[in-house]
Structures are given as structure tokens and as C-alpha cells.
Amino acid sequence: xxxxxEAPEAxxxxxxxxxxxxxxxxxxxxxxxxxLFFGFLAILYCIxxxxxxxxxxxxxxxxxxxxxxLFSVICDALDGRVARLGGRESLFGKEFDSIADVVSFGVAPxxxxxxxxxxxxxxxxxxxxxxxxxxxxxLLCAGVRLARFNVLTHPxxxxxxxxxxxxxxxxxxxPAAAGMIASLVLVLNSLDLRAxxxxxxxxxxxxxFLMISNIPYPSFKDVDWQTSxxxxxFIYLIFLLGAVFIMKELAVALVFFGYISYGPMRHLxxxxxxxxxxxxxxxxxxx
Numbered sequence: 001x002x003x004x005x006e007a008p009e010a011x012x013x014x015x016x017x018x019x020x021x022x023x024x025x026x027x028x029x030x031x032x033x034x035x036l037f038f039g040f041l042a043i044l045y046c047i048x049x050x051x052x053x054x055x056x057x058x059x060x061x062x063x064x065x066x067x068x069x070l071f072s073v074i075c076d077a078l079d080g081r082v083a084r085l086g087g088r089e090s091l092f093g094k095e096f097d098s099i100a101d102v103v104s105f106g107v108a109p110x111x112x113x114x115x116x117x118x119x120x121x122x123x124x125x126x127x128x129x130x131x132x133x134x135x136x137x138x139l140l141c142a143g144v145r146l147a148r149f150n151v152l153t154h155p156x157x158x159x160x161x162x163x164x165x166x167x168x169x170x171x172x173x174x175p176a177a178a179g180m181i182a183s184l185v186l187v188l189n190s191l192d193l194r195a196x197x198x199x200x201x202x203x204x205x206x207x208x209f210l211m212i213s214n215i216p217y218p219s220f221k222d223v224d225w226q227t228s229x230x231x232x233x234f235i236y237l238i239f240l241l242g243a244v245f246i247m248k249e250l251a252v253a254l255v256f257f258g259y260i261s262y263g264p265m266r267h268l269x270x271x272x273x274x275x276x277x278x279x280x281x282x283x284x285x286x287x
Contacts, residue, residue, distance in 0.1 A: 042108040045062070102139075184200065
């Protein structure tokens with residue numbers, strides 16, 4: 001007699017009801033609102049820069065827009081950490097955070113690239129045809145990246161096999177992508193290299209691809225007041241903070257670029273190690 005298979009154990013809901021899931025906790029959601037606020041200001045200043053005529057005024061507007069995006073990155077880094085430290089996470093907070101991220105790290109960088117490139121239309125006539133499309137592709141990938149993150153971390157689903165046993169993000173985080181674009185614009189403005197802004201569109205496409213890729217990126221979610229480190233790592237961190245203080249705009253861009261580059265480099269190194277391990281096993285079995 002064939003015994004019927006037991007039904008898989010149902011996953012216990014993380015929230016008791018919709019009221020608990022939609023609870024608004026003041027401090028973390030205020031930081032998320034700050035993220036959205038700075039994103040809105042960044043968009044506003046990009047539009048004002050597009051309608052300005054004085055080159056110095058244009059540069060000033062774009063520079064302020066960049067700092068607003070970076071302030072959004074700081075707010076986004078703090079809201080989830082504050083929620084986890086206080087044990088006050090909610091489904092509402094996660095969805096609210098994604099909506100704010102689409103505005104601050106999707107729309108704002110896309111508009112910045114479009115206005116920065118297309119404002120001198122005589123210089124770059126080619127981007128009159130595809131500049132808006134590149135901006136939309138970046139925005140689309142940012143939205144897809146955020147939607148995928150919400151699905152993979154939804155409390156009503158079983159843990160995803162891709163995320164099981166790791167604290168890494170799947171794909172480049174949207175705040176890091178926006179921070180890279182914003183800090184690069186900041187460097188171009190501060191060093192009077194706006195003529196090199198032509199590199200932004202292809203760079204944005206590369207970043208868009210990394211956002212929807214399966215390349216893991218470190219999340220640093222485990223870093224808290226109890227986290228310890230080795231002496232060498234501590235010295236490197238102090239050196240990095242000193243470089244940021246001295247070089248300012250350039251150092252901020254290098255930090256974001258280093259993080260973005262670290263993901264693919266680590267991913268390729270892991271593939272290389274795995275292939276060497278398999279080759280070693282095959283050699284041993286052949287002997």
C-alpha cells in the first residue's frame with residue numbers, strides 16, 4: 001500500500017495581520033521619507049539646470065542635485081539598519097523604501113544624465129535620438145532590480161535558493177548605481193570636465209546591466225556596533241576615510257567605483273577557483 005505523501009509544512013506568516021504588516025514606524029520611515037525628499041529635490045534641481053543659461057549656474061544646480069542624491073544614499077543606508085536594530089521592520093516600510101528608491105536612484109540619475117548630455121544639443125546630436133532611451137533603460141533596470149529584491153525577500157515566500165546562506169545582494173544595489181552616476185557627475189563638475197560627460201550614457205548602460213545581473217554584491221547588513229575586524233582592515237578603513245576627506249569628490253567616486261568593480265571581480269575569481277577545483281578533482285580521478 002502506497003502511503004500518501006505528507007503535505008509540506010506551511011510557512012508561518014511573519015506578520016499576524018495586515019495591520020501589523022502595514023504598521024508605520026516613525027524613525028525608519030522618516031529616514032525613508034528623507035530619501036524620497038532628497039530625490040525629489042535632485043529632480044527639481046536637474047530641471048532647473050536644464051532651463052538655466054549661465055554655465056556657472058548650470059554647474060551649481062547639477063552639483064546640488066548630486067549632493068541630494070548622495071544624501072538619499074545615506075538615508076537609504078540608515079533606514080533599514082535603524083529598523084533592524086530596533087526590531088521595527090514592517091512590510092509597509094520595505095515597499096515604501098522601494099518606491100522612494102525608484103525616485104531617488106532611478107528617475108533622478110536618469111534625468112541628470114539626459115539633461116547633462118542633451119542640454120548642449122549642438123555638441124552631441126547623436127544622443128538626441130537615443131539619450132532618452134538610455135535613461136529609460138537605466139530606469140527600467142532599476143525598477144526591475146527593486147521588484148526582484150522585494151520578491152526574493154517577501155515574508156510570505158520560502159527562502160530563495162539564490163539567497164539562502166548568504167547576506168549578499170543579487171545584482172548591483174540601486175543606491176550604489178545612483179551613487180556612482182552622481183559622484184561621477186560631481187567629479188566632472190568640480191574638475192571642469194563636463195566635456196567628458198559623453199562617457200555617462202555607455203557607463204549607465206553597463207551599470208544597468210549589473211543591476212539586473214546575478215552577480216552577488218556584499219550587503220554589509222551584518223556590520224553593527226559588535227562587529228570586530230582585523231588590524232590590517234581597520235588601517236585600510238582609516239586610510240580610506242582620510243582619502244575621502246582629502247580628495248573629497250574624487251574619493252567618493254572611487255569608493256563607488258571600487259564597490260561596483262568588486263562584485264564582478266570576486267564573481268570571476270570564484271568561477272576561476274571552482275574550475276580549478278573541478279580540474280584538480282578530474283586529474284585525481286584520472287590517475
